[in-house]
Each structure stands twice: as structure tokens, then as C-alpha cells.
Amino acid sequence: MLEYVIAKYNYWVYVILMMIGLYAMMGKRNLVKKLIGMNIFQTSIILFYVSIGVKKGGATVPILEGHGHGGHQAVDVATILNPLPHVLMLTAIVVSIATTGVALAALILIYRRYGTLEEDEIIAARRAAAAPKAKDQAS
């Protein structure tokens, strides 16, 4: 069992991180904690993608030195890391920053309106506000 885990332990790390984020998103009642859970989730995906680009056996970062203008010698693919996951994760980081910013702004608005960021208190406040209206309609 332990050998089975160690053989691909990197994936176990991502899965556990991702599940921590997923549980924070579903199980926590504080909206800021839910947002942090979403960030943990995104970070685990970024780690997963960056690890896909790794090549063992002496590969270095995808910057070609001494290959500038003029020098058109062939590049050995095995010595350069896979650059595509890095590029995709640059985009993913930008999107995660954008969603986090908009979500934090929305949380400020929620706090201004309800005076709390606890989900159950907000639901109770909304129910209390809706209850008299329902009574009027019934009578």
C-alpha cells in the first residue's frame, strides 16, 4: 500500500490539496473561508499542470541561451522542459486573480448590506425580511 502511494505521490498531494479546497467551499459557512477554499483548489490545479511539464534527466528551464539571432543550431528537445503547461498556468493565474478580486468586492457589498459574512446569518436575515411579505399575501 505504501509503495503504491509513493510511486505517484505527487498526484496524491494534488488530490488532497484539491479536496481540502472543495471541502472548504462546501462545508464552511464563512464566505471568506469559501473563497480561500476556491483559491486552494486553483493552486492545486496550477501545481498539477506545472508538474506535467517536468522532464527528468537534466532538462532545464525553457530559455534557450546562445540561440539568439543568427545561431540556428538545432535544439535537443530532451534538455528543455515542456513550456506549454507554464504558459497555460500563466493564463490560469490571471483568471484566478480576476475571480478573487471580483468575489472580494462582492463580499464587501454583502457585508455592507447584512453586516455579517456568515452564510446562515445572511439566510436568516433574508428569511426574516421575506416572512412578513408572505403573511400579507396569505391574508
Place this chain on the structure above:
Amino acid sequence: MKIMPLKMVAFAAVVLTGALLLYGVEDMPAWGDPQSPANTHVSPRYIENAIPDTATPNIVTAVLADYRGYDTLGETTVIFTAGIACLYILRRPRNQRRKERD
């Protein structure tokens, strides 16, 4: 204590999803395998052609700004939209501002 069953449901769902993902790990390539699918299909083409095509030593920059230039343009649109959305969300309405001034 009334919330507890809901948290149990969330925990069960998380454990179920995690077990499913760990079951899928079995088919993933080993860490750092140069022959893994992600490292063999399209990425060698980018590594070999980056200098002849774009004359940029940094391959990440070459892919981001040259091969996927329109994707980066869309990315800046995302940032711009997020900034505008933040401004609209955080802005106080004009009549409210007038009330505060008076």
C-alpha cells in the same frame, strides 16, 4: 448542531470525489517522465521552432505573445472586465453619495 448533517454530506462528497480521483491516478504517467503524452505530442514542435519562428530565447514568452497572442489579448480583456466589475460593485450610487454630502 442543526448544520452538522449538511457538513457530513459535504465531507462524504469530498471523500467520494477524492477516491475517484485517486483511482484515476493509476493511469497517469510517472512524475517527470520525458515520454509522457504531454511531453511528446506538440511541445517538441514549439521547442524546436521557437527560435526560427519568433527569435525569442524564452519559449514561454514566445508561446504567450506570439503563438497564442489572441489568447493573451482575451486574458487582458478578462482583467479589464474584472476591474470594471469591481469598480461598479464598490461604487456607491449617486443619490446615496448626495445624501451623505447633505
